[in-house]
Amino acid sequence: MAHGRARKNLEDEYSQFDQIDGRHPLQKALPEMVVSYRVRERKGARIAYFNFHLAKEMGLLPADQDEVMTPALEKKLLETFSIIIINEFDEMNGRKFPEKEIKPHRYMATRYLQLQHPNKTGKTSGDGRSVWNGQFKGKGGKVWDLSSCGSGATCLSPATAIQGKFFESGDPSISYGCGYSELDEGFSTAFFSEIMHRNGYSTERALLVLDYGGKIGLTVRVHPNLLRPSHFFAWLKQSDQKALEKLVDQWVFQQVKNKVFVNLPKTKAGQYKLCLDWLTDRFARTSARFEDDYIFCWLDWDGDNILMDGGIIDYGSIRQFGLFHSEYRYDDVERYSTTIVEQKQKAKYLVQTFAQMFDYLKTSQKKNIKEFSSHSSMTKFDEIFEEQKDINLLEKIGFNQKHTELLLTKYRSDVYEFRKVFAYFETAKSSEGLIEVADGVNRNAIFCMRDILRELPQLLLARGVNARLDADEFIEIIRSSYANDDDVKLTPTMKSKITQFQDLYLKLVELVGKTSTVLLTITMRSSVINKYDRVTGDAVTTVVDKVMNARPKLSANDMYDVLREFTEFQNLDPDLIQKRDHNKKSNRERLMKTMVKIVREYREGL
Amino acid sequence: MKLVFHGGGHAEDNKALNLEALRMCKDNDPVITYIPACSIDSEGDFLEFAKSFQDIGVGRFLYFPIDVPFDQTMLMQVLKSNMIHLSGGNTFYFLNTMRKAKLMPRLKEFVRSGGVLTGLSAGGIMMTPDISSAGYPEFDCDVNDEHMKDFRALKLVNFEFFPHYRNSKRYEQELISQSKLIDYPIYAVPDGNGIVVESENTKFIGKCFCFYKGKKIVIGR
Numbered sequence: 001m002a003h004g005r006a007r008k009n010l011e012d013e014y015s016q017f018d019q020i021d022g023r024h025p026l027q028k029a030l031p032e033m034v035v036s037y038r039v040r041e042r043k044g045a046r047i048a049y050f051n052f053h054l055a056k057e058m059g060l061l062p063a064d065q066d067e068v069m070t071p072a073l074e075k076k077l078l079e080t081f082s083i084i085i086i087n088e089f090d091e092m093n094g095r096k097f098p099e100k101e102i103k104p105h106r107y108m109a110t111r112y113l114q115l116q117h118p119n120k121t122g123k124t125s126g127d128g129r130s131v132w133n134g135q136f137k138g139k140g141g142k143v144w145d146l147s148s149c150g151s152g153a154t155c156l157s158p159a160t161a162i163q164g165k166f167f168e169s170g171d172p173s174i175s176y177g178c179g180y181s182e183l184d185e186g187f188s189t190a191f192f193s194e195i196m197h198r199n200g201y202s203t204e205r206a207l208l209v210l211d212y213g214g215k216i217g218l219t220v221r222v223h224p225n226l227l228r229p230s231h232f233f234a235w236l237k238q239s240d241q242k243a244l245e246k247l248v249d250q251w252v253f254q255q256v257k258n259k260v261f262v263n264l265p266k267t268k269a270g271q272y273k274l275c276l277d278w279l280t281d282r283f284a285r286t287s288a289r290f291e292d293d294y295i296f297c298w299l300d301w302d303g304d305n306i307l308m309d310g311g312i313i314d315y316g317s318i319r320q321f322g323l324f325h326s327e328y329r330y331d332d333v334e335r336y337s338t339t340i341v342e343q344k345q346k347a348k349y350l351v352q353t354f355a356q357m358f359d360y361l362k363t364s365q366k367k368n369i370k371e372f373s374s375h376s377s378m379t380k381f382d383e384i385f386e387e388q389k390d391i392n393l394l395e396k397i398g399f400n401q402k403h404t405e406l407l408l409t410k411y412r413s414d415v416y417e418f419r420k421v422f423a424y425f426e427t428a429k430s431s432e433g434l435i436e437v438a439d440g441v442n443r444n445a446i447f448c449m450r451d452i453l454r455e456l457p458q459l460l461l462a463r464g465v466n467a468r469l470d471a472d473e474f475i476e477i478i479r480s481s482y483a484n485d486d487d488v489k490l491t492p493t494m495k496s497k498i499t500q501f502q503d504l505y506l507k508l509v510e511l512v513g514k515t516s517t518v519l520l521t522i523t524m525r526s527s528v529i530n531k532y533d534r535v536t537g538d539a540v541t542t543v544v545d546k547v548m549n550a551r552p553k554l555s556a557n558d559m560y561d562v563l564r565e566f567t568e569f570q571n572l573d574p575d576l577i578q579k580r581d582h583n584k585k586s587n588r589e590r591l592m593k594t595m596v597k598i599v600r601e602y603r604e605g606l
Numbered sequence: 607m608k609l610v611f612h613g614g615g616h617a618e619d620n621k622a623l624n625l626e627a628l629r630m631c632k633d634n635d636p637v638i639t640y641i642p643a644c645s646i647d648s649e650g651d652f653l654e655f656a657k658s659f660q661d662i663g664v665g666r667f668l669y670f671p672i673d674v675p676f677d678q679t680m681l682m683q684v685l686k687s688n689m690i691h692l693s694g695g696n697t698f699y700f701l702n703t704m705r706k707a708k709l710m711p712r713l714k715e716f717v718r719s720g721g722v723l724t725g726l727s728a729g730g731i732m733m734t735p736d737i738s739s740a741g742y743p744e745f746d747c748d749v750n751d752e753h754m755k756d757f758r759a760l761k762l763v764n765f766e767f768f769p770h771y772r773n774s775k776r777y778e779q780e781l782i783s784q785s786k787l788i789d790y791p792i793y794a795v796p797d798g799n800g801i802v803v804e805s806e807n808t809k810f811i812g813k814c815f816c817f818y819k820g821k822k823i824v825i826g827r
Binding site for chain 1: 637645646647649650652653656657660665666667668669671674677678679680683686687749751
């Protein structure tokens with residue numbers, strides 16, 4: 001009896017996973033937007049990584065569950081997530097699979113715009129190697145979308161569109177179109193997304209990474225709403241008002257369920273206004289944060305590499321630079337990417353497209369996009385963007401929320417003046433000019449603003465608030481490894497900018513309170529915000545390589561612990577600093593030290 | 607010479623020792639430098655350290671990790687501080703990075719010139735003749751991942767320092783046998799307690815233990 005009860009409890013413990021069975025409201029609401037596939041069990045998987053923290057946050061696991069992989073949990077995860085689609089190639093070739101291995105419900109691949117596709121209206125593009133695992137209703141009624149990257153080749157991949165034929169999943173003759181994903185992609189997503197999430201970004205997050213051997217993996221990605229602008233723009237391009245309206249309704253419904261929208265207006269016009277205002281705010285703030293945190297996210301007119309809330313999706317093209325490498329362009333063979341400063345215009349163009357979209361829904365007339373170039377949302381975008389840039393800078397300096405609010409409301413022009421001189425140093429580039437880098441081109445930034453923001457308040461405090469750094473001291477601190485002697489030559493302009501920088505910095509400090517007290521607050525906050533060890537895209541790639549090499553010895557539990565430790569290490573929020581237990585010895589200390597060494601080596605790079 | 611050895615513990619356990627260090631600074635508005643044994647995730651420890659001194663009226667701090675490249679401007683400022691604190695951590699790693707950073711002679715000079723040097727756990731061991739005490743007992747010692755063979759440290763005092771001491775049989779046995787191997791005493795100090803060295807005077811804060819030539823003596827209260 002006791003044994004039976006124990007087994008039942010174990011089953012109950014993981015019963016929440018049963019919600020995830022491929023079904024998603026979009027399949028019924030908008031069948032024309034999805035290609036639905038039968039799905040079968042995929043054998044041979046091992047759990048490479050499972051995000052216990054996220055699973056608890058979602059409500060998939062009880063909050064008090066031990067964060068240890070057990071055989072029962074492993075079995076449940078594999079049953080739920082180790083899948084592969086039965087695609088067109090399988091059907092056409094009459095492949096038979098045992099009925100008991102076929103899941104009862106169909107899983108969807110969604111259609112959306114993709115600029116790299118020959119068809120520019122989204123008729124043939126979308127999830128090329130992913131299907132959605134469905135929707136999970138968790139704690140407090142919050143819903144989460146889940147999708148699996150690497151679950152087989154769909155008919156929406158660029159390979160099918162270009163070559164006009166269907167591919168077998170895993171076909172070695174093609175890479176991207178084969179429907180599989182690589183294990184290191186999954187780890188990159190897991191590492192990068194957890195760091196971004198920890199630092200306040202909306203992002204897809206990796207719930208699970210499965211390892212099929214031969215470097216092949218599958219990554220389960222999760223977000224409260226996985227819809228991208230490109231899902232909507234496909235219907236806009238196709239002038240299908242009905243489908244577009246249904247999709248917007250569905251999205252709004254999910255926003256309400258997730259309590260993102262409260263007090264939803266009753267009229268459609270009111271709802272559309274709310275949506276456009278919200279999207280304008282999100283995209284303006286996100287693009288300002290991307291710019292100031294040196295995050296490169298390849299935004300374009302198709303609205304593909306981003307979620308509807310400005311969240312990050314698809315870490316394949318995401319970078320975090322160590323310095324303001326504002327002229328870096330990724331070489332995607334057929335085209336160069338946007339630069340980090342061009343992201344703003346791309347984000348603004350997405351908002352312009354949203355303005356066109358909601359106008360179309362309201363008036364049933366699809367006007368030319370150009371007619372929205374002076375739309376009120378464009379002005380609003382610029383205002384919010386500028387405001388967010390000011391906030392970002394004040395926060396980077398180390399001002400607390402109270403200081404920041406005071407400076408923004410009363411002394412905005414002083415903030416703007418400091419921003420100008422800050423930008424003088426931040427945007428300074430190497431005299432070496434444009435150079436080729438591993439995957440593109442760049443003109444190196446030469447100053448590390450984080451270093452001066454970390455050290456200046458300490459030095460001013462120590463020397464007395466009336467003291468200033470000499471020009472050569474200032475340059476010694478701010479100079480990056482990319483700068484040559486000519487770049488940092490102390491010209492009269494440079495000297496005057498150094499004086500101006502310190503004067504305006506101290507003016508902001510004096511405006512919010514007693515100079516020494518404020519400088520002390522800034523010293524403490526800035527030591528975390530501008531810590532020496534901040535991860536870059538190149539560092540993540542190299543860290544993942546190291547982890548892949550160490551993998552034979554690392555269990556899923558180890559991977560989870562390594563990733564948690566690394567994410568904690570990358571916390572840049574002084575309000576989230578936790579007391580350390582110095583007595584806690586970690587058996588992964590050596591790997592952690594190696595990873596830190598990598599972070600340091602690449603700290604100024606791409 | 608002005609030195610403070612902290613046996614260990616968090617900020618709240620070390621208030622009495624911090625006040626001693628502050629008294630020796632003889633400055634109403636001192637500058638205190640915090641040097642972490644290892645910079646990984648040390649920002650939180652710095653914040654905790656700074657807050658504990660803020661509570662007793664200090665408002666000027668320098669945070670100076672030495673296992674990452676640092677600039678001369680910052681180093682010069684650090685050496686002008688009234689007090690430098692060496693944090694706890696892995697003693698072997700700390701000694702290795704301090705040597706690589708060529709800081710040993712600079713810190714000795716800092717102390718000779720009247721600066722107050724304090725150390726918690728590994729930081730305290732760094733101030734003694736050598737760091738052997740970090741390598742025992744086997745059940746509670748630092749890992750020598752750096753494969754260091756030369757254990758010579760700052761040698762500011764002529765005793766060995768054993769932090770985080772617990773008054774138990776197995777610690778006692780180990781320290782008694784270690785004390786037979788050296789010519790100077792080993793001071794074993796529990797968390798929150800410590801030693802203050804001021805010129806020729808040595809003061810013990812809280813209960814400490816001296817192991818010398820195979821004998822154990824209780825000192826301080």
